[in-house]
Amino acid sequence: MYGRKVKLRFLFVLLVLITLILTVYLILKSLEENVVYFQSPSEIKILPKIEEKKIRVGGMVKKNSIFLESKEIKFIITDYKNEINVVYSGVVPNLFAEEKGVVAEGHLKDRNYFIATKILAKHDENYMPPEVKAALEEK
Amino acid sequence: MASLFGFYSLVLGFCFSFLIIFLSVKNFRNINIFDNKLISFTFLQFFFVVLSFLGLILSFVNSDFSNETVYNHSHTSKPIFYKITGTWGNHEGSLLLWLLVLTLFVFLFLLESKEQKKKYRILTLLFQQIIIIGFFIFSIKTSNPFNYIFPIPNEGLGLNPILQDPALAIHPPILYLGYVGSSIIFSSSLAATSLNYISRDWAKHIKKWILVSWIFLSLGILLGSVWAYYELGWGGFWFWDPVENVSLMPWLALTTLLHCILVLEKRLVLTSWVVILSISTFTLSMCGTFLVRSGILNSVHTFANDPERGLFILIFLFCLIFLSLFIFFFFHKVEKKKYFFWLSKESSILINNWFMMYFLTVVLIGTIYPIFLEVLSSEKISVGPPFYNKLIFPLLIPFLFAMAIGPKLKWIKSDLQNKLYLIFFFVISFLISAIIVKSFNTNFLIYSILLTSAFYLFFISIRDFFSIKFKNFAQVIAHFGFSLFILSILFNNIFSTEIITNLKIGETYETEKFKINFEKINQKDGKNFKAIIGKFNIENLDGNIDIFNPELRIYNQPNIVTTEADIKTNLLTDKFMTMNLVQNQEYFNIRYQIKPFMVWIWFSVLLISLGGLVSLYQKKNEK
Numbered sequence: 001m002y003g004r005k006v007k008l009r010f011l012f013v014l015l016v017l018i019t020l021i022l023t024v025y026l027i028l029k030s031l032e033e034n035v036v037y038f039q040s041p042s043e044i045k046i047l048p049k050i051e052e053k054k055i056r057v058g059g060m061v062k063k064n065s066i067f068l069e070s071k072e073i074k075f076i077i078t079d080y081k082n083e084i085n086v087v088y089s090g091v092v093p094n095l096f097a098e099e100k101g102v103v104a105e106g107h108l109k110d111r112n113y114f115i116a117t118k119i120l121a122k123h124d125e126n127y128m129p130p131e132v133k134a135a136l137e138e139k
Numbered sequence: 140m141a142s143l144f145g146f147y148s149l150v151l152g153f154c155f156s157f158l159i160i161f162l163s164v165k166n167f168r169n170i171n172i173f174d175n176k177l178i179s180f181t182f183l184q185f186f187f188v189v190l191s192f193l194g195l196i197l198s199f200v201n202s203d204f205s206n207e208t209v210y211n212h213s214h215t216s217k218p219i220f221y222k223i224t225g226t227w228g229n230h231e232g233s234l235l236l237w238l239l240v241l242t243l244f245v246f247l248f249l250l251e252s253k254e255q256k257k258k259y260r261i262l263t264l265l266f267q268q269i270i271i272i273g274f275f276i277f278s279i280k281t282s283n284p285f286n287y288i289f290p291i292p293n294e295g296l297g298l299n300p301i302l303q304d305p306a307l308a309i310h311p312p313i314l315y316l317g318y319v320g321s322s323i324i325f326s327s328s329l330a331a332t333s334l335n336y337i338s339r340d341w342a343k344h345i346k347k348w349i350l351v352s353w354i355f356l357s358l359g360i361l362l363g364s365v366w367a368y369y370e371l372g373w374g375g376f377w378f379w380d381p382v383e384n385v386s387l388m389p390w391l392a393l394t395t396l397l398h399c400i401l402v403l404e405k406r407l408v409l410t411s412w413v414v415i416l417s418i419s420t421f422t423l424s425m426c427g428t429f430l431v432r433s434g435i436l437n438s439v440h441t442f443a444n445d446p447e448r449g450l451f452i453l454i455f456l457f458c459l460i461f462l463s464l465f466i467f468f469f470f471h472k473v474e475k476k477k478y479f480f481w482l483s484k485e486s487s488i489l490i491n492n493w494f495m496m497y498f499l500t501v502v503l504i505g506t507i508y509p510i511f512l513e514v515l516s517s518e519k520i521s522v523g524p525p526f527y528n529k530l531i532f533p534l535l536i537p538f539l540f541a542m543a544i545g546p547k548l549k550w551i552k553s554d555l556q557n558k559l560y561l562i563f564f565f566v567i568s569f570l571i572s573a574i575i576v577k578s579f580n581t582n583f584l585i586y587s588i589l590l591t592s593a594f595y596l597f598f599i600s601i602r603d604f605f606s607i608k609f610k611n612f613a614q615v616i617a618h619f620g621f622s623l624f625i626l627s628i629l630f631n632n633i634f635s636t637e638i639i640t641n642l643k644i645g646e647t648y649e650t651e652k653f654k655i656n657f658e659k660i661n662q663k664d665g666k667n668f669k670a671i672i673g674k675f676n677i678e679n680l681d682g683n684i685d686i687f688n689p690e691l692r693i694y695n696q697p698n699i700v701t702t703e704a705d706i707k708t709n710l711l712t713d714k715f716m717t718m719n720l721v722q723n724q725e726y727f728n729i730r731y732q733i734k735p736f737m738v739w740i741w742f743s744v745l746l747i748s749l750g751g752l753v754s755l756y757q758k759k760n761e762k
Contacts, residue, residue, distance in 0.1 A: 023497060027504055027530060034526035035509075038519035056521065068726040070641050090639050091373070091730045092719055094700045 036105060041082040050108050057084060057114055058103040066098055077102060077114075088116035142206040145194020146285035149235075152187035152242070153275040155180055156268050163261045163268075173257040177264065178249045184271075185242040192239050195284050196226045204295050207286035208232060214297035214696045216667040224308035225298045230448070231284035233311055237428075238278060240319040241271050248323050248348070255344060262330035263323070269462075270322055273455045281448050297696035300668070306366040310359060314386065317356025318424045321389060323348050324396070325421035328414050329463055333470045337414065342404035347758055349400060353393050354751040360386050361744045372702045372717040374637070374732045376740060379524045384506045385427030388499060392420040395495040397751075398488050405550060406485060411471060412492070418463045425456045430506075483552055487545030494538045501530045532589065535625065539592035542618050543599040546611065564602070568594035579633065590629055596622035613757060617750025624743035627736040636733040641726040648729075654678040655731060668692040670703075673718045673727065687731075689718040713737040 038056045039047075057077055065076035072089040086104055096102060096119060106116035159180050166174040195208070199222045204210045212229045213222060226232045245267040252260050278284070301307075324345060331341050363386065368376045377383060396416040403413050429452040505522045512518055544561070572590035600619035604612070638655070640648050648655040656676040663670045675687040690703035700720075707714040712735045719728040 019493075023500065027501060030526055030529050031504070031508060031522065034523060034529070035520045036523055038521065054523075066721055066724065068641050068721055068724040068728075070643075070646075070726065073641070073721070073728070091717070092721055092728050094372075094702055094719065096719075096721060 141197035148191035155184035213295040266326035300694040310362040314359025320352030328417035389423040543596040593625040613754030620746030627739035668694040687716040
């Protein structure tokens with residue numbers, strides 16, 4: 001029917017297509033699993049349900065709310081409308097201070113309680129994560 | 140004064156662009172010999188940009204605060220070294236550095252291409268001038284480094300202290316030599332396409348430019364990574380942060396191009412692919428600049444930015460892409476079909492390209508997907524390291540095996556001789572990995588397979604290095620470096636220990652393996668900072684005591700606190716300690732890490748770059 005060359009070329013194109021589809025599928029799938037959403041305390045308050053998923057919470061560290069113990073650090077993130085309690089054991093970045101912007105990564109225990117696994121560092125004292133800025137401007 | 144002088148030099152350099160374009164168009168049409176005046180003019184343009192750059196450096200050294208850039212990024216109390224390096228530690232100055240490298244490369248190109256055809260040289264110069272003009276306008280219009288402010292402030296705002304560091308001081312120039320160096324590859328491949336001059340000669344001639352950019356880009360990334368390791372105090376060297384990714388993407392494209400150009404040089408196939416890669420390397424570099432400078436990236440590295448600048452680069456980027464696609468589709472002639480057997484050097488390099496493109500796609504999607512999602516649905520997300528690890532690590536396995544076997548194949552058609560030793564090394568690698576993984580209880584299947592493939596490449600390259608038949612040292616060194624790189628990363632991942640705790644002065648923290656005793660803190664004054672230095676004794680199981688002195692520096696201008704990690708490095712492990720203070724608290728936040736094989740990670744990247752250097756040297760001797 002068809003020559004050997006045509007068959008070979010067809011096979012090649014098929015192979016390329018399959019790899020492409022597989023690649024795109026793999027990437028998208030793993031994106032879906034590993035994406036971290038950003039939320040403000042106000043957005044968390046109105047969440048339909050609490051999931052065991054990694055999220056980021058951003059806002060300002062409330063005044064007089066930081067409390068250090070030997071194992072963990074507790075503080076409150078606020079967007080001046082709502083607030084959330086954060087418990088964290090790990091390294092704090094240099095610019096972590098009260099009344100400064102902060103982004104914490106971790107998961108929710110309930111609507112008022114967040115267990116952080118990472119606090120993100122920033123390089124610039126005037127710099128505020130765009131997410132925090134937007135969240136604060138919304139108020 | 141120096142600022143004014145710098146600004147006029149910059150404008151003068153800009154005027155030279157038009158002179159060069161006018162002359163080269165005239166030269167292109169009329170005379171058959173290349174007009175050497177063009178070289179002089181290109182040199183003059185470079186010279187004026189250098190003058191302008193010197194003007195800016197002088198303003199920084201003299202702390203001339205009538206200059207806005209100096210005011211924003213400098214301070215009289217800053218050490219002289221950081222006054223100078225502060226010149227390119229900011230947006231305006233770094234753009235001037237872009238221009239400097241752009242003009243330098245085109246000048247060097249003209250000097251180095253004397254044996255090439257006239258038309259090709261002129262066209263390359265023209266395309267490069269288009270890029271140069273774009274950056275001149277960008278620099279003068281949206282980010283002039285010489286803006287005057289009045290009334291003149293008495294004191295500057297100071298340079299961000301984490302940038303006051305020797306590694307980061309030379310990181311931008313080195314990285315830019317690689318980043319911007321790819322512009323000459325871009326211009327030259329466009330010129331060669333429009334003249335239908337993509338040939339083996341062209342490949343031979345452009346290869347050294349690819350090598351040079353590649354070496355500098357590798358070293359630049361290495362420097363940034365080393366800096367992040369000891370300055371940011373996270374104890375890691377790569378965070379899959381968008382700003383890091385945008386430097387990795389051109390590197391991946393450039394590495395692919397480096398392999399591809401070999402095929403073109405020997406066999407004159409894959410021409411379209413080479414052109415596409417040349418275009419995309421520079422486009423990715425530009426994209427990187429756009430993403431970093433526009434501030435749309437949500438990165439921990441982001442500094443304050445200006446959206447107008449982003450828009451300008453974006454428009455300019457689209458123009459360049461449009462221009463190159465136009466040239467590619469209208470001028471590019473597809474080469475005659477040449478066949479090669481599935482087991483041959485060509486196909487092994489093609490396999491390399493497939494993998495590289497896959498890695499590039501993963502990094503690209505991970506970097507820009509959050510931006511698109513935010514534009515489309517205003518949902519804010521970030522993509523973390525697990526995404527990259529999951530998609531890249533498994534694919535490294537076949538990649539490493541291909542890297543070991545590929546270079547042994549011959550052109551056109553090949554078969555594997557001496558299969559015996561290939562299998563022999565495989566068994567050895569597998570046994571070693573199995574022992575390592577088993578004895579340290581890291582029950583990850585993927586680790587043992589990854590280790591096997593990395594060890595395989597490791598042994599095969601060592602054998603090749605000493606075998607008499609094999610002469611391609613550049614390739615062996617680079618591939619060996621890569622296997623060492625992967626091995627060090629794996630060991631680093633498997634054997635790292637980390638302790639994070641909060642301690643008061645005088646307290647002791649105990650684990651099974653060591654005791655951390657927080658003895659006291661001292662105070663010390665630096666030139667532009669005050670330091671709190673902690674003293675820690677760490678008693679190991681065998682009774683040895685290490686003393687660590689991590690620092691907290693409180694800079695006065697700008698008022699920023701930084702941590703200085705105390706790192707004890709030896710050949711096998713790094714011990715890494717940072718200390719942090721949270722306001723009004725008695726407790727100090729302590730992090731202690733034992734990280735094996737860190738030095739080997741740096742060393743292996745140096746080896747990889749050395750491979751490029753050897754290749755460059757061999758090329759020189761061929762002539």
